[in-house]
Amino acid sequence: MLKTVAALVMDGTAAFELGVVCEVFGVDRTEDGVPAFDFRVCGEHPGRPLTSTGFQIVPTYGFDAVEDADLILVPAVAGPSVDYPPAIIEVVRAAAARGTTLLTVCSGAFLLAEAGILDGLRCTLHWKHAEEFAERYPDTKVDPDVLFVDEGSVITSAGTAAGIDACLHLVRRELGSAVANAIARRMIVPPQRDGGQRQFIDLPVPETECDSLQPVLDWMLDNLTADFSTARLARRARMSERTFARRFVAETGTTPLRWITLQRVLHARRLLEETSLAVEEIANACGLGSGALLRHHFHRAVGVTPADYRRSFSCAQ
Template identity: 65%
Template sequence: MLKTVAAVLIDGLAPFEFGVICEVFGIDRTEEGVPPIEFRVCGAVAGQELQASVGVRMVPEFGLDALDGADLVALPACTIRPEYPPAVLDALRAAHACGATLLSVCSGAFLLAATGLLDGRRCTTHWRHADEFAARFPLAHLDPDVLFVDDGDIVTSAGTASGIDACLHLVRRELGSGPATTIARRMVVAPQRDGGQRQFVDLPVPECTADSLTPVLTWMLESLADDHSVAELARRARMSERTFARRFVAETGTTPHKWLSTQRVFHARRLLEDTTLTVDDVAQRCGFGTAALLRHHFQKIVGVAPNDYRRTFATR
């Protein structure tokens, strides 16, 4: 269960990646049905000012003793350096030994690896730092081609957008799909690429650099049961079909057809978890039309058949 989250900050922290952790775990969303999470911002010394990577300063409220009892300890991206504060490394080792799950976002994996806890473990970090990471930490099993790696009590993620994926995945893993979907909706991101049966994707999706297609993507998510042609989507986006297709790949990393099929599978997964609808009904509600087509895409993306998935993950 995810009741207490501690974010650990050091000099050179990246505010955006820290903000991702705050957005997912630090905002009270109990009025929307998300279970309460105690959020602690920690540094080596409580109240000691830290320099961020972009010319601002932050003051953590708590010291490292606040890691005691935390269910999750999160490390945002930070400036890569030859050495990291020994007190922070010791505190992370102690928290892990006491049962805390550790999460790193982007270059936060370097701080995590410096503890030695990634030795012999699957992990990832931003692709730009993959060669340096592999050279510095040869005992870690680095996979630079995935968005995030869930290795049980240690979760590592690549760039900023995949940090969101990893955080939402942890919410879903620990609290269920309902809270994860609620948080994702408030963040205006799709609750996609989470673990479930498949704890990583084969290739990284390029991070979006613009939000010009956000209204179209939102509309597609709200009308998954409907047919969506590229021509129709291009008209809604007020672009030519060719420009729309090119922009879609640039902003999502995949084609409209593949993106829509994936979102339909994610919706089917939630229906299989939370309802008693037949597979045929689930297929209809998700826009696949037939159970056979649902099974085809579900097996391809999730790795198991819909009924097998339901037996494992359905809400009892």
């Protein structure tokens, strides 16, 4: 049962991510049937101002107020490469040992990883930090495609607004759908969002490390509707099919079919954002042939359907 909720803050705590958890757990919504939470913003030195983005945060409570909390929230800190004070690391370690539920927003996952709490667990955070996180904490399984990961007593969420998804998920899990829906209605957000953060990831056209295949790749991008058989591409590269296939994987990390399919999906994504073309027209323009094939590959690569993606990102509506 969620009764006492504590948010941990330190110098550099991101204001928006702190605001997200305050909005879910710090606002009195008892008139809507939401149980009252004993919400506390806790810092190492209560009453001492902490730096944030353009202003200061002044925690009302010290870290001793965390000891009886049912839930501890860890907002992002501006920039993942920070030196966490030993005191805040000890706070989350002790909480984990007690079995307290911990929920992070965005780069807040770095704090739990520094404390060793995420070892052997699956987690997520903002896709921009996923590669660095995976390199620094190889014992943690990072999933950059989802909005949040629930590992029971540890919940991690992706960038910024995904913290809302994680908080509402936890409320739903502990207090039921009616309470989560009531909070979501007041916040004017969906109780549950479809898809993961793949739909928000910038996927630039990959470049090869050397220039041997770059002219072929450029030609493929300029002719997305063409038939790209290995034999045809090998002739264009003046190589045998076997050599071409081996060189292509070495330079791009994938096969010609998978590479061109991703480029077609990326082009479809741009057309969904910038035009009002029908899905069938976009499929033809990208070389995918049919709307059904576009939907299949698009959902596989981006995590949502073309229609859902257009509703969220279109500039032509």
